[in-house]
Structure formats: structure tokens, C-alpha cells
Amino acid sequence: MTRPLDPRARFPDREALAERIFSRYATIIDDADALFAALRRPLPQTLWANRLRISRERLAELLREDGLASTALPWWDQGLRLDAEARPGLHWGFFAGLFQVQEEVSMVPVTCLDPQPGDRVLDLCAAPGNKTAQIAVAMANRGTVVANDSSRGRIPAIRQTTKRLGLVNVSVTVRDGQGLHARAGGFDRVLVDAPCTCEGTFRKSRVPQIVADDVRQRTARIQQRLLTRAVSLTRPGGRIVYSTCTFSPEENEAVVDAVLRAHPGSLQVRPIRIPGLNHAPGLLHWGDQSFDPVLVGAARIWPHHNDSGGFFVVVLDKAATAPGPDEAAAFFRPAAAPDEWKQPFSERFGMSSAVWDGLQLVRRGGRHIHAISSDHQAPQAPAPDVLGLPMVRRKSLPLKPTTAAVLLLGHHASRNVVDLDAGQLGLYQRRETAVMEPDQLLRCSGPGHVIVRFRDQVIGLGQLIYDRETPTVWLHSFMPKAWGPVDAGSASGE
Numbered sequence: 215m216t217r218p219l220d221p222r223a224r225f226p227d228r229e230a231l232a233e234r235i236f237s238r239y240a241t242i243i244d245d246a247d248a249l250f251a252a253l254r255r256p257l258p259q260t261l262w263a264n265r266l267r268i269s270r271e272r273l274a275e276l277l278r279e280d281g282l283a284s285t286a287l288p289w290w291d292q293g294l295r296l297d298a299e300a301r302p303g304l305h306w307g308f309f310a311g312l313f314q315v316q317e318e319v320s321m322v323p324v325t326c327l328d329p330q331p332g333d334r335v336l337d338l339c340a341a342p343g344n345k346t347a348q349i350a351v352a353m354a355n356r357g358t359v360v361a362n363d364s365s366r367g368r369i370p371a372i373r374q375t376t377k378r379l380g381l382v383n384v385s386v387t388v389r390d391g392q393g394l395h396a397r398a399g400g401f402d403r404v405l406v407d408a409p410c411t412c413e414g415t416f417r418k419s420r421v422p423q424i425v426a427d428d429v430r431q432r433t434a435r436i437q438q439r440l441l442t443r444a445v446s447l448t449r450p451g452g453r454i455v456y457s458t459c460t461f462s463p464e465e466n467e468a469v470v471d472a473v474l475r476a477h478p479g480s481l482q483v484r485p486i487r488i489p490g491l492n493h494a495p496g497l498l499h500w501g502d503q504s505f506d507p508v509l510v511g512a513a514r515i516w517p518h519h520n521d522s523g524g525f526f527v528v529v530l531d532k533a534a535t536a537p538g539p540d541e542a543a544a545f546f547r548p549a550a551a552p553d554e555w556k557q558p559f560s561e562r563f564g565m566s567s568a569v570w571d572g573l574q575l576v577r578r579g580g581r582h583i584h585a586i587s588s589d590h591q592a593p594q595a596p597a598p599d600v601l602g603l604p605m606v607r608r609k610s611l612p613l614k615p616t617t618a619a620v621l622l623l624g625h626h627a628s629r630n631v632v633d634l635d636a637g638q639l640g641l642y643q644r645r646e647t648a649v650m651e652p653d654q655l656l657r658c659s660g661p662g663h664v665i666v667r668f669r670d671q672v673i674g675l676g677q678l679i680y681d682r683e684t685p686t687v688w689l690h691s692f693m694p695k696a697w698g699p700v701d702a703g704s705a706s707g708e
């Protein structure tokens with residue numbers, strides 16, 4: 215689970231590139247020596263515990279038993295930091311949805327958004343869904359997270375994440391966020407994790423780019439329109455968080471300053487203070503431009519502050535007296551699916567009807583019956599492309615639960631559960647067949663689907679096949695093909 219990761223070895227000219235990129239910010243960097251020292255170091259790996267499934271402490275123990283030492287992030291009680299060489303995206307716990315791999319500094323905006331169970335939250339630029347997942351877990355899998363992105367090609371990444379982590383309070387829309395319909399709105403909280411020039415990802419970027427001025431200006435115009443839209447979609451008294459993974463003041467303070475000017479008296483900057491997280495204040499000047507002094511409450515996080523990547527974050531509280539969205543929100547009403555779709559969970563796995571508390575089963579065409587939190591309010595326009603989690607394949611006999619369903623509910627099973635040893639885990643992950651020992655079958659009632667566990671954690675679905683002649687019992691693996699390992703060295707700030 216390790217491989218060499220030394221950007222200096224692969225890119226000997228990185229030092230010169232860093233000089234060129236960061237010389238632009240010479241007047242606003244608080245400690246240039248510390249910054250360049252951080253840029254030379256490989257980036258630590260970070261992840262957060264999916265507390266719907268496991269505590270940070272138990273997760274750290276499981277990782278340690280597999281040789282992955284971690285330390286707790288000082289500023290967020292779900293986060294863990296690992297060595298730069300660690301590859302947690304290849305660990306079995308990742309596929310079991312016990313954690314999400316995410317850059318430390320990218321975890322900050324959702325901490326500032328502070329979503330609450332039952333809220334209605336919009337993630338305006340959501341793909342690949344790291345912050346969507348953070349929001350959904352913070353909301354205890356209740357309420358509404360609308361994960362929107364303009365890029366259809368990036369939606370599958372959101373779906374894989376929600377399925378692995380078992381998030382039933384997320385619906386996905388595909389729209390240009392600059393023009394999202396007013397009737398979608400009335401959100402309690404909106405995150406604008408805007409497309410940007412990504413200078414903050416220097417440490418993990420394979421080929422860092424020098425940003426042309428016209429690109430910076432064009433990006434800033436889109437960002438301003440996205441933030442303006444977010445303000446109008448937020449209910450009076452709600453909260454907006456604007457973030458980028460770039461240092462450019464044109465894309466950060468200047469964007470927020472313009473939006474503040476356009477909404478006099480409607481928005482208040484809430485100063486960011488997170489104990490244990492270091493950052494610089496927002497800028498009040500850049501070149502010949504001056505910004506609203508309230509922007510001192512924004513956070514500029516440089517790589518040397520917390521040994522991370524770079525980010526800009528600002529929190530805007532919308533006044534209770536400010537105007538809301540132009541039109542009343544209209545909600546999507548999915549068709550309810552009959553209870554017979556719950557049958558494989560009760561009959562084969564002995565789950566009680568209580569496991570469905572807080573969930574509704576819905577159908578919308580497609581191959582699956584989906585589950586969504588019962589208080590979910592997806593917008594009618596744009597209608598969601600994806601609603602909650604796929605639970606059961608509609609045209610399978612016997613009815614086949616999905617891996618997402620098994621990861622979500624499997625810990626409630628009282629029968630047809632098998633526990634694997636380490637050798638069998640490897641076979642299961644490679645989608646190969648394993649021989650079961652008699653003592654592994656004590657809770658099984660015969661051939662058919664089984665919930666597969668490793669070290670007391672549900673890892674997926676399998677099928678028992680009985681060969682009466684030999685006699686042998688085989689476990690056939692249903693590990694999803696699409697669940698490839700995460701390349702934690704990818705180049706975005708997500």
C-alpha cells in the first residue's frame with residue numbers, strides 16, 4: 215500500500231516553477247521560507263471517518279493493525295493524517311465505506327458551513343462529491359443535500375461516493391449553477407466550492423500550471439455569477455460558504471467584495487475561527503484595489519500553515535430581513551415503491567421493519583428501487599438525476615440487494631452473514647471465489663445471497679454456492695467492478 219512519492223524526483227524543475235507561480239504573491243505571503251519548505255515536502259495523506267459507520271478512534275485502530283499509522287487532525291474530530299507514502303484508498307475499509315480520502319484543507323469549507331440534521335443544503339459545484347459527502351454525514355443522513363454540478367461526466371464520481379458511504383439524503387442535479395432555477399431554492403445553507411485556477415494544489419499536482427491573466431479574469435466572472443446565484447437561492451437567515459483552492463485575490467476577496475456591494479445590508483461575513491487550524495486573514499488590498507474591511511474575517515490557508523494544500527474560505531450569513539428566492543420552492547414528489555421490495559432484507563437476512571425508519575423507498579424507472587431519507591426535499595426543477603441510494607435490482611430473481619444497500623443496512627442482519635479471514639478478503643476484493651469453512655456457515659440457511667464481513671465490518675454482498683458432491687461451499691464475490699482504488703495523488707483540490 216505504499217509507493218514512492220517525491221515530486222522533486224519526478225519534476226526537477228518544480229522549484230523554478232514554484233518561484234514563478236508564487237512570486238506573484240510575494241507581498242501577501244506571511245513567511246516565504248516556510249512556504250517554500252512546505253512546497254518541497256510531499257503532501258501528507260488525510261481522510262475522515264464516516265461516523266455513520268465508525269468512530270475516528272476505532273478507524274485509527276483498524277488502520278494501525280494494517281500498518282497504517284495515523285494522527286488525529288487537531289481541528290476536526292473526524293479527520294486523520296497519514297504519511298505521504300500511505301495509500302489509504304487501497305485499504306479494505308475504504309471499499310467498506312468506513313472513510314473518505316480527502317485533502318485536509320479541502321475539509322475546511324464544510325466545517326464552516328456547519329450543516330445540521332434535517333437542513334436543506336445545496337452544494338452548487340459538487341463533483342466529485344467529497345464535500346457533499348461531508349455535508350451528508352454531518353446531517354446524520356437526514357434532510358436534503360442537493361449535489362449539483364454542470365459537468366455530467368463528473369456525476370458518476372458523486373454516485374460512487376454516496377453508494378460507498380451509504381448516504382440516503384443526497385439527490386444529484388446536473389445544471390449550470392449560474393442559472394439554477396429560483397424554485398429549487400429556499401436552502402438553509404449553500405456551499406459554493408467554485409471552479410478556480412487551483413494554485414493551492416501545487417503540492418499534489420503532477421504538472422502545476424502558470425495561470426494566464428485572461429483565464430483568471432474569466433474564471434472570476436463565473437465565480438461571481440455562481441456566488442450571486444447562491445445568495446438568491448438561500449433563505450433569509452441562511453448561510454453561504456464560498457471557497458476556492460487558489461490564492462488569486464481576483465478569484466477570492468474580489469469576487470466576494472463585488473457580491474457584498476451588490477447586496478448592501480443583506481450579507482454579513484462571519485469571521486472564521488477554528489481552534490487548531492492556522493490561517494491568515496482575508497486581504498483588504500490587492501494592487502490598486504481595496505476590499506470591504508469585513509473580509510478580514512475570511513481565511514487564507516497557505517500550505518505552510520497546516521502542512522496542507524492551499525484554500526480560501528469565507529462564510530456569509532444572510533440577514534433574516536434579506537429577500538429570499540424570487541419564487542416559492544417546489545419539491546420533487548417521487549413515486550413510492552411498495553413494501554414488497556423490502557422482502558430480501560427481512561426474509562433472507564432477518565432484518566426487522568425498524569431498519570426502514572426514516573427511509574422511503576421510491577421508483578423512477580431505471581434498474582433499481584431507491585431509498586431516500588423520508589424528510590428529503592429534492593427540487594422539482596431541475597428534477598434530480600439521482601435520488602438517494604439504489605437498494606434492489608428490479609428485474610432480479612431472487613431479488614438482489616445492491617452493495618450500497620448491504621453496506622447501509624448489513625449490520626442489522628441476524629442471519630446469512632459470513633466473516634472472512636485475511637486470505638479470503640483478498641479473493642473477495644479480486645472478485646474471485648473462496649472456499650468457506652463449516653464454522654463460517656453457522657449463521658447461514660443455505661445457498662443464496664450473504665452479507666460479507668471482515669473484522670466485524672460489513673464489506674459487501676456475496677453468494678453461497680453449495681457443491682453437494684465434493685462437498686464444498688463456495689463464496690462468490692459481488693464486489694462491484696466500478697469500485698477501483700482511489701489515486702490519492704490526483705491533481706485537484708477536492
Ligand SMILES: C[S@@+](CC[C@H](N)C(=O)[O-])C[C@H]1O[C@@H](n2cnc3c(N)ncnc32)[C@H](O)[C@@H]1O
Binds near residue numbers: 344
Ligand atoms: C473545485 S471543484 C468542486 C469540488 C467538490 N466540491 C468536492 O469537494 O468534491 C469545482 C466543480 O465545479 C464544477 N463547475 C464548473 N462550472 C460550473 C457551473 N457553472 N455550475 C456548476 N458547477 C460548475 C466543475 O465541474 C467541478 O466539478
